[in-house]
Amino acid sequence: MTSILEFQNVSKNYGSKRAVDNLSFSIEKGTIVALLGPNGAGKTTTMAMLLGLIQPTDGKITVLHGNPRQPATRRQIGAMLQNVSLPDKISVQELLQLFRSNYPNPASLETLLQMTGLTAERHKDASKLSGGQQRRVQFALAMAGNPQFLVLDEPTTGMDVNSRRDFWHQLRGYTKNGERTLLLSTHHLEEADAIADRILVIQHGKLIADGSPAEIKAKTGWSYIRMQIGEGFTAADLQCFLTSEDECSMEGRKVQIRTRDSDSLLRKLLRTELPLSQIEVSQGKLEDAFFAITNKENYEEVTVS
Numbered sequence: 610m611t612s613i614l615e616f617q618n619v620s621k622n623y624g625s626k627r628a629v630d631n632l633s634f635s636i637e638k639g640t641i642v643a644l645l646g647p648n649g650a651g652k653t654t655t656m657a658m659l660l661g662l663i664q665p666t667d668g669k670i671t672v673l674h675g676n677p678r679q680p681a682t683r684r685q686i687g688a689m690l691q692n693v694s695l696p697d698k699i700s701v702q703e704l705l706q707l708f709r710s711n712y713p714n715p716a717s718l719e720t721l722l723q724m725t726g727l728t729a730e731r732h733k734d735a736s737k738l739s740g741g742q743q744r745r746v747q748f749a750l751a752m753a754g755n756p757q758f759l760v761l762d763e764p765t766t767g768m769d770v771n772s773r774r775d776f777w778h779q780l781r782g783y784t785k786n787g788e789r790t791l792l793l794s795t796h797h798l799e800e801a802d803a804i805a806d807r808i809l810v811i812q813h814g815k816l817i818a819d820g821s822p823a824e825i826k827a828k829t830g831w832s833y834i835r836m837q838i839g840e841g842f843t844a845a846d847l848q849c850f851l852t853s854e855d856e857c858s859m860e861g862r863k864v865q866i867r868t869r870d871s872d873s874l875l876r877k878l879l880r881t882e883l884p885l886s887q888i889e890v891s892q893g894k895l896e897d898a899f900f901a902i903t904n905k906e907n908y909e910e911v912t913v914s
């Protein structure tokens with residue numbers, strides 16, 4: 610596999626504040642990586658460094674085999690950052706053309722307008738669009754150079770549900786041939802779970818978990834058994850099968866049990882005469898794992914792989 614990005618012992622201090630603390634990881638070509646972490650964890654700083662916008666205090670960053678501050682490297686990267694305002698008195702189409710003119714092999718104007726759902730807004734002043742529409746213009750600008758590596762910092766902030774769904778659909782198309790690489794940060798964990806091949810969790814500037822969404826979810830150790838229970842029975846009838854750690858809740862006839870050992874609990878339940886049906890076993894949500902990891906509950910089980 611070819612490495613697109615390498616961080617070697619990278620740190621960043623803002624005065625006495627250590628925003629990124631000895632971070633080392635690499636990203637392989639063709640992967641979709643979600644960078645997650647609580648507010649202030651260091652995600653934006655990490656992205657700004659790999660884009661060459663700020664210098665690390667220590668360590669080395671290699672992007673597309675080059676230095677992120679070299680124009681030749683930067684031209685191969687598309688980026689969408691937070692808190693970027695669009696210039697006024699310029700239409701969406703003019704702005705996109707301006708950006709396209711900086712690249713040797715740009716995406717076509719029509720492709721950019723179509724993929725971001727901005728065809729109807731093409732002649733409008735970009736700065737007068739709604740927040741969600743401006744976010745889509747920023748996405749189009751990030752895609753203007755037909756980049757090999759796309760870096761998106763909380764890209765769906767301000768987008769409505771439909772725009773977010775279209776956005777993820779477009780990103781899947783962008784990465785589907787395995788040639789392009791995507792690194793994104795988001796606080797929408799279910800979206801990260803759905804799109805990412807790999808998740809990096811950082812906190813206080815340090816990497817605290819690294820794995821596929823399934824690995825991250827499994828590492829918390831919790832799984833969930835969901836089922837229906839027949840009339841006349843309640844969660845209390847299941848209590849004698851549970852360990853002191855297991856948690857059982859009931860809504861209508863639907864029961865959910867959170868357990869560390871779903872296999873043994875299932876075996877016990879299936880040996881009973883209880884009227885159980887529609888039994889499903891699943892790992893927890895990424896949100897549960899994220900909560901566990903960042904709150905240090907089960908921390909020793911969620912070591913960096």
Ligand SMILES: Nc1ncnc2c1ncn2[C@@H]1O[C@H](COP(=O)(O)OP(=O)(O)OP(=O)(O)O)[C@@H](O)[C@H]1O
Binds near residue numbers: 647
């Ligand atoms: N220019 C700056 N000067 C001083 N401190 C900064 C600066 N930029 C960021 N920080 C601090 O560095 C830490 C990391 O910030 P960063 O913006 O990278 O976090 P983040 O993970 O992107 O957060 P969020 O999810 O809220 O966007 C925070 O404590 C922040 O206050």
